[in-house]
Amino acid sequence: MLSMRAHANSAPPNSGCVHRYGYGVRILVATCTVDYVGRLTAHLPAAQRVIMVKADGSVLIHADGGSYKPLNWMSPPCSLKEKEAEAEEDHALWLVENKAGEQLRITIHEVQHDSAHELGIDPGLQKDGVEAHLQVLLATHVNVLGDEWSLVRREFPTAIGPVDLMCKDANGGSVAVEIKRRGEIDGVEQLTRYLELLNRDPLLAPVSGVFAAQEIKPQARTLAEDRGIRCVVLDYEALKGTEDPSLRLF
Amino acid sequence: MLSMRAHANSAPPNSGCVHRYGYGVRILVATCTVDYVGRLTAHLPAAQRVIMVKADGSVLIHADGGSYKPLNWMSPPCSLKEKEAEAEEDHALWLVENKAGEQLRITIHEVQHDSAHELGIDPGLQKDGVEAHLQVLLATHVNVLGDEWSLVRREFPTAIGPVDLMCKDANGGSVAVEIKRRGEIDGVEQLTRYLELLNRDPLLAPVSGVFAAQEIKPQARTLAEDRGIRCVVLDYEALKGTEDPSLRLF
DNA sequence: GGTTGTATCTCGGCT
DNA sequence: AGCCGAGGTACAACC
Numbered sequence: 213m214l215s216m217r218a219h220a221n222s223a224p225p226n227s228g229c230v231h232r233y234g235y236g237v238r239i240l241v242a243t244c245t246v247d248y249v250g251r252l253t254a255h256l257p258a259a260q261r262v263i264m265v266k267a268d269g270s271v272l273i274h275a276d277g278g279s280y281k282p283l284n285w286m287s288p289p290c291s292l293k294e295k296e297a298e299a300e301e302d303h304a305l306w307l308v309e310n311k312a313g314e315q316l317r318i319t320i321h322e323v324q325h326d327s328a329h330e331l332g333i334d335p336g337l338q339k340d341g342v343e344a345h346l347q348v349l350l351a352t353h354v355n356v357l358g359d360e361w362s363l364v365r366r367e368f369p370t371a372i373g374p375v376d377l378m379c380k381d382a383n384g385g386s387v388a389v390e391i392k393r394r395g396e397i398d399g400v401e402q403l404t405r406y407l408e409l410l411n412r413d414p415l416l417a418p419v420s421g422v423f424a425a426q427e428i429k430p431q432a433r434t435l436a437e438d439r440g441i442r443c444v445v446l447d448y449e450a451l452k453g454t455e456d457p458s459l460r461l462f
Numbered sequence: 463m464l465s466m467r468a469h470a471n472s473a474p475p476n477s478g479c480v481h482r483y484g485y486g487v488r489i490l491v492a493t494c495t496v497d498y499v500g501r502l503t504a505h506l507p508a509a510q511r512v513i514m515v516k517a518d519g520s521v522l523i524h525a526d527g528g529s530y531k532p533l534n535w536m537s538p539p540c541s542l543k544e545k546e547a548e549a550e551e552d553h554a555l556w557l558v559e560n561k562a563g564e565q566l567r568i569t570i571h572e573v574q575h576d577s578a579h580e581l582g583i584d585p586g587l588q589k590d591g592v593e594a595h596l597q598v599l600l601a602t603h604v605n606v607l608g609d610e611w612s613l614v615r616r617e618f619p620t621a622i623g624p625v626d627l628m629c630k631d632a633n634g635g636s637v638a639v640e641i642k643r644r645g646e647i648d649g650v651e652q653l654t655r656y657l658e659l660l661n662r663d664p665l666l667a668p669v670s671g672v673f674a675a676q677e678i679k680p681q682a683r684t685l686a687e688d689r690g691i692r693c694v695v696l697d698y699e700a701l702k703g704t705e706d707p708s709l710r711l712f
Numbered sequence: 713g714g715t716t717g718t719a720t721c722t723c724g725g726c727t
Numbered sequence: 728a729g730c731c732g733a734g735g736t737a738c739a740a741c742c
Contacts, residue, residue, distance in 0.1 A: 331491070
């Protein structure tokens with residue numbers, strides 16, 4: 213019944229019916245057909261592929277190309293039932309199913325490789341350079357947006373969500389700032405909704421808008437400027453260069 | 463210089479400096495540290511992971527959990543340079559780089575498994591049940607939207623892109639229909655832009671709007687109805703059940 | 713090649 | 728648990 217053991221370098225000769233959780237990654241290279249029935253239906257004709265089964269039961273079917281996305285897969289948590297090939301048949305059937313009833317049926321025709329490996333817990337990825345960091349950086353350098361500008365607060369709350377930065381310009385006027393890594397139409401629409409709402413508040417109005425991003429797509433710029441929103445392209449490296457080390461996220 | 467051979471079941475004992483394209487998948491299980499420098503910077507501390515190198519040079523770093531997304535990766539096309547561990551050092555360095563100058567540096571501390579496999583070309587995934595199919599189905603059943611409605615055309619062209627369906631209601635009024643699998647705010651904004659444009663055309667105006675989806679998020683519904691756009695939840699299975707077999711996409 | 717819109721998106725944060 | 732926004736989004740279709 214045990215389909216793999218910790219630190220095993222190859223799969224046991226008589227692999228069982230149920231995949232056990234917590235025993236590492238199993239890697240198969242095999243000719244297989246795969247059918248997914250769930251949020252959509254999809255079918256993979258017979259071909260040689262890499263099948264990876266992770267400790268949480270999730271399954272990935274990779275071809276020798278494409279990017280990191282598998283041809284087909286099942287996300288955890290899910291259960292894997294393995295039916296051994298019968299004597300007169302030349303294939304095994306794996307039935308992978310999750311709580312929502314989505315199914316992955318893998319028919320294994322010929323196995324080229326089969327091994328299992330214990331990996332342990334991963335410390336995880338450390339990121340830098342994303343929107344959250346841009347927001348922190350710009351919040352400490354609102355002068356980039358205009359002389360004598362000051363920060364009111366980050367994540368300024370509104371009924372439809374927080375505005376990235378709320379500032380005061382040199383004349384004391386309120387300015388809502390939307391920050392993106394890449395400025396596209398969606399971001400302009402988002403800022404527009406904020407501005408419409410904020411300008412209904414007599415204590416704040418008039419509120420002007422700034423759309424700030426490392427890169428602003430032409431269509432987004434056109435839409436923004438047509439609505440009286442100023443566009444500012446941010447230089448991440450320059451902002452980072454002037455950064456006070458004590459303000460670092462990491 | 464040759465790092466793997468076709469149909470090899472294990473990596474050659476003296477793997478070289480350059481990964482050769484077109485020779486299948488290489489799978490490593492090893493303790494490694496990984497650094498990505500590109501659109502962001504990211505770091506993976508030392509841990510045991512699965513490293514998959516595909517024929518096109520792309521690299522995937524998988525942990526024993528999470529979903530199909532690798533912890534870190536490099537998309538093709540890219541080149542992989544492998545520097546052998548020197549005698550007194552206990553690690554090898556892989557340098558993966560793409561045309562844009564993004565880099566993945568993989569330091570291999572200890573190898574638990576190393577094998578290569580020729581897979582051949584994959585016939586690819588056959589899908590069903592996506593938005594294109596919903597559009598075809600609804601186009602043939604516009605009566606779902608209202609009695610005596612008729613289809614003017616699918617993909618009705620406008621200056622800012624095609625409207626999914628253009629219909630006439632029982633009174634001969636024009637109706638623009640936006641179809642999504644999941645109806646969210648973006649879809650409402652998209653339809654709003656179409657309606658604004660279409661209503662500037664005196665030959666068409668007035669044009670009303672229908673937002674049709676298998677599932678409509680509350681915020682999207684609120685926004686749509688506030689703008690006078692009717693929301694319709696589609697039953698995919700019911701539409702499919704009444705389908706003329708000759709109209710199938712597949 | 714750039715742009716647009718979808719995705720079995722995935723992933724994280726927050727309510 | 729659901730909702731919402733961001734992503735090294737990836738990916739395909741279309742212009």
